[in-house]
Amino acid sequence: MIRTPLRPLARILDARERGENPDAIERENLRIRHEQMRDKSRVRAEGRLLVMGVMFFCAFTVIGARMGTLAATEPTEPRAQTSGNSIIASRADIVDRRGRVLATNMSTHSLYAHPHQMVDPTRAADELARIFPDLDHERLIKDFTGGKRKFLWVKKKISPEQMQAVHDIGEPGLLFGPREMRLYPNGAIAAHIMGGTSFGREGVHAAEVIGIAGIEKFFDEELRDPAREGAPLELSLDLTVQAAAEEVLDAGMKLMNAKAAASVLLDVHTGEVISLVSLPDFDPNDRPRPALKGKPSDSPLFNRAVQGVYELGSTFKIFAATQAMDLGLVTPQTVIDTRPPFKVGGHKIGEFEGHNYGELTVEQVIVKSSNRGTGKLALAIGPKRQQDFLRSLGLFDPTPLEIVEAQGGKPLIPERWTDLSAVTISYGHGISTSPLHLAAGYATIANGGRLVRPTLIKQSGPQNGAQVVSPKSAAAARSMLRKVVTEGTASFGEVPGYYVGGKTGTSEKLKERGGYYKDKNINTFASMFPAHDPKYVLVVTLDEPVETSGKKPRRTAGWTAVPVAAEMIGRIAPLLGLRPEFERLQLEQVMQTSH
Numbered sequence: 184m185i186r187t188p189l190r191p192l193a194r195i196l197d198a199r200e201r202g203e204n205p206d207a208i209e210r211e212n213l214r215i216r217h218e219q220m221r222d223k224s225r226v227r228a229e230g231r232l233l234v235m236g237v238m239f240f241c242a243f244t245v246i247g248a249r250m251g252t253l254a255a256t257e258p259t260e261p262r263a264q265t266s267g268n269s270i271i272a273s274r275a276d277i278v279d280r281r282g283r284v285l286a287t288n289m290s291t292h293s294l295y296a297h298p299h300q301m302v303d304p305t306r307a308a309d310e311l312a313r314i315f316p317d318l319d320h321e322r323l324i325k326d327f328t329g330g331k332r333k334f335l336w337v338k339k340k341i342s343p344e345q346m347q348a349v350h351d352i353g354e355p356g357l358l359f360g361p362r363e364m365r366l367y368p369n370g371a372i373a374a375h376i377m378g379g380t381s382f383g384r385e386g387v388h389a390a391e392v393i394g395i396a397g398i399e400k401f402f403d404e405e406l407r408d409p410a411r412e413g414a415p416l417e418l419s420l421d422l423t424v425q426a427a428a429e430e431v432l433d434a435g436m437k438l439m440n441a442k443a444a445a446s447v448l449l450d451v452h453t454g455e456v457i458s459l460v461s462l463p464d465f466d467p468n469d470r471p472r473p474a475l476k477g478k479p480s481d482s483p484l485f486n487r488a489v490q491g492v493y494e495l496g497s498t499f500k501i502f503a504a505t506q507a508m509d510l511g512l513v514t515p516q517t518v519i520d521t522r523p524p525f526k527v528g529g530h531k532i533g534e535f536e537g538h539n540y541g542e543l544t545v546e547q548v549i550v551k552s553s554n555r556g557t558g559k560l561a562l563a564i565g566p567k568r569q570q571d572f573l574r575s576l577g578l579f580d581p582t583p584l585e586i587v588e589a590q591g592g593k594p595l596i597p598e599r600w601t602d603l604s605a606v607t608i609s610y611g612h613g614i615s616t617s618p619l620h621l622a623a624g625y626a627t628i629a630n631g632g633r634l635v636r637p638t639l640i641k642q643s644g645p646q647n648g649a650q651v652v653s654p655k656s657a658a659a660a661r662s663m664l665r666k667v668v669t670e671g672t673a674s675f676g677e678v679p680g681y682y683v684g685g686k687t688g689t690s691e692k693l694k695e696r697g698g699y700y701k702d703k704n705i706n707t708f709a710s711m712f713p714a715h716d717p718k719y720v721l722v723v724t725l726d727e728p729v730e731t732s733g734k735k736p737r738r739t740a741g742w743t744a745v746p747v748a749a750e751m752i753g754r755i756a757p758l759l760g761l762r763p764e765f766e767r768l769q770l771e772q773v774m775q776t777s778h
Contacts, residue, residue, distance in 0.1 A: 188212070274365065274392045275406045276415040277377070277399075279422040280455075280641050286377055286399070286467075288392070289366040292346055292359045294337040295387060298327045301356030310352045311337060314345055327356075339382055339390070340364045360387035365399075367467045373425050375461045375486040376418075376586060376639065379470040396470070396484070398639060400587045417641045419455035424448065427754045428458040432723070435747030436462055439728035443480075445487035446751065447622040449720045451629040451711065453642040456584070457719065458755070459619070461487040487724070489584060490591045492615040495724075496688030496740070497672075498709045499611035500557045501660055504549055505628060506572045507560045509656040515546040515663065521555040528603035532558050535689075549663040550671035552687065554610045561609035566600045569608070575651045576624045577636065578616055585639045592617040611688055618707070622722045625709050628664075629717035632657040665714040672739075675746045676710060678753045680763020684717075685710030685748070687740035692727070703727045706740035708748045718761065723748040 190212075195205045277286040301307055304327035312320035315338060326335055340362070341349070349357055365380040378397015382390045393407075394400035402416060428446055436444040448458040463483040465471055474482040480491060507513045521540045525532045532555050534540065540553050548556030561569060573579065581593045595615040597604045607613040619637055626635040630645075632652030652660075664684035668676045672687045688707040691699035707724045711717040728743035729736045737743070756763075 273363070273407075273409070274380075275408075275411050275413065277406075278415045278417055279420045279425075280418065280457075281421065282415075282417070283422045284368055285373060285418065285420070285422065286365060286367050288363045291340045291342070291362060291364045293339050293362055293385075293387065293390070294341050294346075294349060295358055295360060296327065296335050296337055297333060297356045297358065298330075298335070299333055299356070301327060301354055303354065304328050304356070307352060307354040307357060310354075311349070311357075314348045339385075358387070360389075362388075362390040363392060365392050369422065369426070370468065371464045371466045372422070372429060373420060373459075374464045374467050375488070375588075376420065376459055377467045378586065378588075379467040397467075397586045397588065401585050418639050419450075419453075419457060419641045420459075420639065421457050421758070424755050424758050425458045425460070427758060428751055429460050429462075429464075431751040431754055432460050432747065433462055435723075435750065436725065436728075439725055439730055439743045439747065441725040441728040441743070443487055443726040444747075445491065445618050445722075445724045446748075447488050447618050447637075447720075447722045448755065449622045449626050449635070449637060451626040451635065451717050451720055452645040454623070454626070454635040454638050454646050454648075455642055456619075456637055456639050457759070459488050461485070461489075461491075486586070486588045486592075487726070488618045489582065489586065490588050490617070492592055492595055492617050493705045493707075493724070494612050494615050494690040494693070495618075495621055495705070495707050495709075496611040496690035497552045497554075498621055498686045498688035498707050499609065499614070500549055500552065501628065501664060501686050502573065502576070502624065503557050503560045503564065503569075503609040504545055504663065505652055505656050505660040506564055506569070507545070508659055509652055510564065510568070512563050513545050513560065515659050516544050518542050518544055519548060519553075519556045519559055521548070521553045521559075523555070525555045525558065527558065527562070527606045528601060530603055532606060546663050546666065549686070550666050552667075552672050557609045558606035561605045562602060564605070566602060566605040569605050570600055572651075573608075573614075575634070575649070576627055577634065578614070578620050578624060582617065582619050582623065582637055584619065584637050589619075592619070594620060611690060618722045618724045621707070621709050622720050625711060625720045625722070627651060628657050628660045629711040629720055630657075661711070661714055661717065664711065668710075668714075672741045673708060673710075673745045675741060676708060676749045678712070678749050678756070680765050681752060681756050681761065682713040682715055682764070683710050683749065683752060684712070684714030685745075687745060689738070689740045702738065704738050704740075706738070706744040708740055708744040710748055710752070712752055712756065713761070713764070719759065721748055721752060723751065 190209050194208050198205050198208060274288055276284055278284055298304060305324060308320060308323035308327050311323055312318050326332055346359060367377055376397055378399045379395055380392050380399050381395045383393040384391045394403035406416060432444050432446050444462045446460045449456055465483040473484060479485050520542050523539060534554050540551055543553055543556050579594055579596060581590050597613055604613055623635050623637050627633060631654045632650055634648035634651050635646060661684055664686055667673050667686055668683050673685055676683050676685055686709055690705045692703040692705055693699060705726060706728050709722045711720045723744050725744050729738055730742040
């Protein structure tokens with residue numbers, strides 16, 4: 184805009200020539216300028232009012248629409264917390280190989296409080312402490328009357344009876360929210376496999392159920408995936424067999440005065456874990472907190488069948504014999520001199536209770552469980568080849584089982600694998616593995632020499648793993664294991680009609696500061712049945728067992744683990760669909776008599 188001067192020179196001169204007052208020209212120009220400024224301000228103000236009017240109109244339109252929406256919906260409780268993503272509450276069921284439910288979901292309610300809405304907070308605290316004895320009464324009073332908290336959880340899940348009792352209090356500040364909880368209808372059965380769940384993200388209307396241990400955590404994402412459309416996770420476990428195994432092992436543990444026990448039942452062809460037990464156990468519906476003091480193995484949460492690694496003693500001897508036969512170094516009838524002395528690296532290798540077995544065949548070395556005989560086989564094999572063989576059986580790495588705890592069961596092997604290491608490892612000392620590792624190794628021998636990887640998922644057929652042992656050597660090893668039961672250290676392992684074969688292992692427990700206890704053992708019986716055509720491998724391990732029926736306490740596996748395993752086979756074999764073959768048993772007895 185061009186600004187006009189108040190006293191234009193041309194007009195001033197012209198006015199003076201005509202005798203007019205030049206000041207009138209200035210006043211007129213000033214008036215015109217003021218009018219222009221006033222018009223401009225009015226236009227600006229009118230524009231601002233228009234913009235503000237449009238803004239108020241839009242705001243009131245949005246508010247009115249929101250009020251209409253709220254008026255048309257059902258009233259609901261305010262959320263405890265908000266999140267950008269909706270809470271996925273559903274979780275797929277877990278079932279056994281026959282479709283029986285191991286884990287499912289159940290509708291329940293949570294209990295929360297709005298203290299600022301309470302009529303009588305002290306009475307509410309008193310009544311809640313009566314209904315829920317585990318609640319801290321003083322803490323409730325402080326939270327309800329402190330005036331600082333507008334929301335707090337009281338109980339994350341309650342029963343219908345507890346919900347009714349809280350209703351009867353009549354306190355408007357106590358509110359309920361629907362949610363789902365994980366339910367294990369079989370209680371403690373298969374607890375270490377199930378693991379357990381907890382609540383993740385939570386609102387007052389829903390809670391996310393997440394896996395915190397076992398197979399629940401391993402398959403957590405899959406179980407929460409809506410794409411499953413309700414399809415359950417089908418395990419290899421057999422619920423009936425699992426329950427029977429737990430019952431027998433628990434009774435055997437108490438009878439043998441053991442502090443703990445474990446067992447593994449494995450299909451030798453598919454690698455399916457049919458049963459896996461660790462005692463003591465727990466109820467995943469009320470999973471205990473991890474222990475903050477003491478050893479992890481003292482907690483019932485510790486899975487001894489998978490996480491626990493132990494020196495499993497003479498159960499390893501069959502691996503040395505099998506490898507030696509497979510390499511062509513010996514046959515079952517090759518004679519080995521087991522007479523003392525036998526020293527390796529300056530260390531004397533002895534026998535149990537100082538026995539001198541003299542000259543033994545390879546088969547007799549296994550039947551009589553000779554340390555010296557097995558040690559000489561190991562020297563013939565050599566440390567390098569021994570390592571390669573044990574590694575091929577999966578004894579150097581954690582088992583690939585589908586529970587998160589499996590990665591914690593890493594075998595302990597020597598840093599330097601000397602001749603002495605090879606000898607002691609041949610009879611199960613100097614290497615620590617889990618019972619599940621041992622079961623997988625025995626399954627390889629049982630199925631004709633093919634590597635087996637344990638799994639908890641139901642399979643449609645055999646694994647057909649790598650051929651790590653020739654069928655001929657595997658068959659010879661099975662024959663030896665059968666004779667351990669009929670003629671050797673596992674005589675209590677005979678179950679009529681089921682032709683059990685197996686090997687005992689008695690290992691002194693390691694002290695924390697080095698050395699071995701003389702009166703504390705880990706006793707194991709690794710077995711397969713029926714030995715002439717194995718279908719299953721069963722490993723039973725007892726921690727510090729003592730058999731006390733005789734004049735002196737007996738702590739060897741033959742007196743403790745073997746009878747427990749035999750009782751278990753007698754119970755579970757019919758459940759597995761195996762019929763006893765008494766005709767074959769009679770033929771076997773006739774052949775032994777004629778021999």
